[in-house]
Amino acid sequence: MTTTVTALPGTTALVLDSPHSGTDYPADFRSARDLPTLRRAEDTHVEKIYAFAPALGVAWIEAHFPRIYLDANRDTTEIDATMLEGGAWPGPVSTDPRVLSKVRLGKGLIWKFTDEGEPIYDRLLTVQEVQARIDRCWRPYHAAVARAIDAAHARHGYSIHINCHSMPAVAGRFATDFPGLAHADFVVGDRDGTTASPALSARICEHLRGCGYSVAYNHPYKGVELVRRYGDPARHRHSIQVEINRRLYMDEHTLEPHPEGMARLQADLRALVQALLAHDPR
Incomplete structure (x- = not known):
């Protein structure tokens, strides 16, 4: 694995990033x-769904490494030391109860378990191998997102960062705190209004509902590290996580895309992006 991140200015x-769509599995x-x-x-x-974005002048960041190798949407303190030789991590380890609940599910920076x-x-x-993954994958990815947001904010006096994800139709047993939950078509998360203006998040929800989708807000996904770290609405830096239900566009068993579903999503999300480009949230 050589290039681990694509970053298009x-x-x-508007800045979009996809931290979990990577398919380059390292040796x-x-x-x-x-x-x-x-x-x-x-x-x-997910990277195919949003392929229209760079042509609209939207910054795009995409991970090539797979999420199950290293999860760029987790902090480097989200370490399960029981996975390590010697049972200790030399750096800080989170004591946040919300973080620890995910680590116990095996969903920290380095996954321990699959969703099942x-x-x-x-x-x-x-x-050493965990540190190497951080240096090769996590640091370049976060640096690219930070640069893109800083540049957008410098140009326009505000930034809108959409953290792009997809989710299974039904939550797995070890996926979230709500195993077996049938997901809405979209889940929009801003960590309970702390990473973006709630009015901006509501605007996104309303647009998606107007397209005929079911939309949940901050449940069961509120947004994790990438919106927490870069969202600061008091400084006109808005970060929002958008989850798409995979059943809308692919076969979850074969991973084959549904052409009609992909085309509909691309058209509706392109319209959403264009609406955000025309909106100044200040």
Whole structure:
């Protein structure tokens, strides 16, 4: 694995990023699971859904490394030390109860379990290989997102950052705190109004509902590290997580896209992006 991140600069106030759609599985992964099992963790095809964005002047950041190798939407303190040789991490480890609940599910910076509870490794990881993943994947990804948001804000006096994801139709047993939950078509999250103006989030929800989709707000996904770290609405920096239900555009077993579903989503999301480009949230 060489280039781990694509970062296309923009000219507008809008920044989109896709941290979980990467499909370049590095040789040093050495997982106990087969590739089809690992691939179920991907936000498959999200980068294709938003492929229209750069032509509109929207900055685009995309991870090439897979989420199950390293989750760029987690902080580097979200470490499960029981996965490591020696059982200790040399850096800080989060004590936030909300973070610890995800780590216990096996969904920290380095995943321990699949969404169905299957162990990803049959060995302990070394501290050095985890640090190497952070240096090769996490740091470049976050640097690219930060640069794009800073540039958008400098150009326009505000920025709108959309953190792009997809979700299974039904939550897996080890996926969230709500196993078995049938998801809405979209979930829009701003960490209860702390990472973006609630009015801006409401505008996104209303647009999607107007397109005929069911939309949930801050449940069960509020947004994680990428919106927490870069959202600061008091400084006109708005970060919002948008989750798309995979059943709308793909077969969740074969991972094959549905052409009609993809085309509809692309048209509706293009219209959403154009509406955001015309909107100054200040």
